[in-house]
Amino acid sequence: MALQVGILGATGAVGQRFIQLLEDHPTFELAAVTASESSAGKRYGDAAKWRVNTPIPNDVAEMEVGRTDPADVPDDIDLLFSSLPSSVAAEVEPEFLEAGYVVSSNSSNDRMAPDVPLTIPEINPGHLDLIEVQRDERGWDGALVKNPNCSTITMVPTLAALDQFGLDRVHVTTLQAVSGAGYDGVTSMEIIDNAIPHIGGEEAKMESESRKLLGTFDGAELALHDAEVNASCNRIPTLDGHLESVFADLKEDASPEDVAAAMRDYPGIDLPSAPEQLIHVFEDDFRPQPRLDRERGDGMQISAGGIQATDRGVKYNCLAHNTIRGAAGASVLNGELLAEEGWI
Numbered sequence: 001m002a003l004q005v006g007i008l009g010a011t012g013a014v015g016q017r018f019i020q021l022l023e024d025h026p027t028f029e030l031a032a033v034t035a036s037e038s039s040a041g042k043r044y045g046d047a048a049k050w051r052v053n054t055p056i057p058n059d060v061a062e063m064e065v066g067r068t069d070p071a072d073v074p075d076d077i078d079l080l081f082s083s084l085p086s087s088v089a090a091e092v093e094p095e096f097l098e099a100g101y102v103v104s105s106n107s108s109n110d111r112m113a114p115d116v117p118l119t120i121p122e123i124n125p126g127h128l129d130l131i132e133v134q135r136d137e138r139g140w141d142g143a144l145v146k147n148p149n150c151s152t153i154t155m156v157p158t159l160a161a162l163d164q165f166g167l168d169r170v171h172v173t174t175l176q177a178v179s180g181a182g183y184d185g186v187t188s189m190e191i192i193d194n195a196i197p198h199i200g201g202e203e204a205k206m207e208s209e210s211r212k213l214l215g216t217f218d219g220a221e222l223a224l225h226d227a228e229v230n231a232s233c234n235r236i237p238t239l240d241g242h243l244e245s246v247f248a249d250l251k252e253d254a255s256p257e258d259v260a261a262a263m264r265d266y267p268g269i270d271l272p273s274a275p276e277q278l279i280h281v282f283e284d285d286f287r288p289q290p291r292l293d294r295e296r297g298d299g300m301q302i303s304a305g306g307i308q309a310t311d312r313g314v315k316y317n318c319l320a321h322n323t324i325r326g327a328a329g330a331s332v333l334n335g336e337l338l339a340e341e342g343w344i
């Protein structure tokens, strides 16, 4: 039987991606959509300024938008996806958790909280057991799981593959698409014929979230990975797809061929939205490119290329679709993991 799901912040850019990804989902059935007070009570098709590249599903267009309040969401919802602004999510997500809902959230609040699993199903599925710690400490009946920031999720699978050679230090420079800032984030006058060498808060997120994702959980506490991570984040005029140049210092010798094989062979996971192969490695040094490669694996595959030796390890480029693998797709995959592991 299908699991009933809802979306908090369903009218926004990420909320619309959720709707797109949940259309025809094999196990999840969309049963509730919420947004701000100004959208509540309206027909979804009237409240949302639909901007996703597939038509709005007819049944969703006819749904009534609810208030983002546990009292306004049906009790029989099995799982809520959250794509609220993080300041709003920080206030309302705890209310849903206290009310017993399970929430798979894309918002950045609480990602680094010691009792909140920050999960990429292929990388650290075992961290989901932090939910037990979370329930003990917070007294919640529900459960909160987060997916990482879109730039972090682009790089971390490649670092996980490298860790068999002893990941020591990482320097990463990003070239991030405008969709990451949302529709109103960067004006066309700011970004056309330009690049902006700063994205507020992004560097600190990459530096901390990556160490949590690669960390170890002993059943009681999560220890961060001890690698040093330094990030420099830049906005460029691509629409979707974050491209990143990574320099990784390794404790053990590894040739570019060893690194390519480790990335190619990194295991995937058997979940409906997961790509068959997690990391595609290009032989062509001109790839990956945002426009050509962001849709690989329905937007869920990570691409890498240009792997070369350095004095201390390797350098390479990697890419992922920032609003699919980096946002809504990541939350849906976490939801699928919650279902697979029996949390919902």
Ligand SMILES: NC(=O)C1=CN([C@@H]2O[C@H](COP(=O)(O)OP(=O)(O)OC[C@H]3O[C@@H](n4cnc5c(N)ncnc54)[C@H](OP(=O)(O)O)[C@@H]3O)[C@@H](O)[C@H]2O)C=CC1
Pocket: 008, 009, 010, 011, 012, 013, 014, 015, 034, 035, 036, 037, 038, 039, 040, 047, 068, 083, 084, 085, 086, 088, 106, 107, 108, 150, 179, 180, 181, 182, 183, 322, 323, 326, 327
């Ligand atoms: N844009 C992107 O590509 C990415 C975004 N993110 C993160 O995802 C989250 C959502 O981003 P995005 O979709 O771009 O944001 P949007 O501004 O496009 O959408 C925000 C959503 O939250 C709702 N909302 C706003 N304020 C309130 C409130 N006070 N109470 C209830 N609902 C409210 C909005 O409803 P209404 O329409 O009624 O205003 C809308 O549905 C953010 O945390 C963002 O940082 C992460 C990765 C990528």
Ligand SMILES: N[C@@H](CC(=O)OP(=O)(O)O)C(=O)O
Pocket: 086, 106, 107, 108, 148, 149, 150, 151, 176, 177, 179, 180, 181, 199, 202, 205, 322
């Ligand atoms: N900051 C990211 C998108 C984003 O909203 O990230 P987060 O999920 O950490 O809030 C970008 O600009 O591309």
